[in-house]
Amino acid sequence: MSYYTALQTAWNSSIQPPTGVTGTGLSSADTTNQKLAKVNAWTVTGSVPTSLFVTGPQILNCIAFSEFNVLTATQQSNVIALCNSPGQLLGGSANVSLMTAGMIVAYFPSSGTTIANLTNLAKATTVSWAQTNGYPYSSSVTGNLNTGDTAAAGLT
Secondary structure, X not given: XXXXXXXXXXXXXXXXXXXXXXXXXOOOOOOHHHHHHHHHHOEEOOOOOOOEEEEHHHHHOOOOHHHHHOOOHHXXXXXXXXXXXXXXXXXXXXXXXXXXXXXXXXXXXXOOHHHHHHHHHHHHOOEEHHHHOOOOEEEOOEEOOOHHHHHHXXXX
């Protein structure tokens, strides 16, 4: 099944853990459950995750004043209100249709400093290997693959 291609490749690779992954590599002596525990503990940085949580101050500190300054008063007010929201805000490459990412993409030039700063913030975020590869995850740094996934991938 093509959905499990990344899992199959990582599971069977002679390079352990896979390139760009932080964590313990899989061993042929590991049981399926031991391998799953290791894969679920793998983390990745350096790519823009499909989803990530950031705070308003993190966003605010990425905004270039020169780009903010040319926004309309209403747009500036909207950005400040967004950055003053309590708790974490959902962003990431798959969430442009939602408020946080959508507003940023609509208000700031794609080749500008603000977008570059936010991209760098996202790339510095540690996320689970599972999340990076589009698999279920229970938190941004914990995978949620199980023996049903390994069976579906033909790895048991």
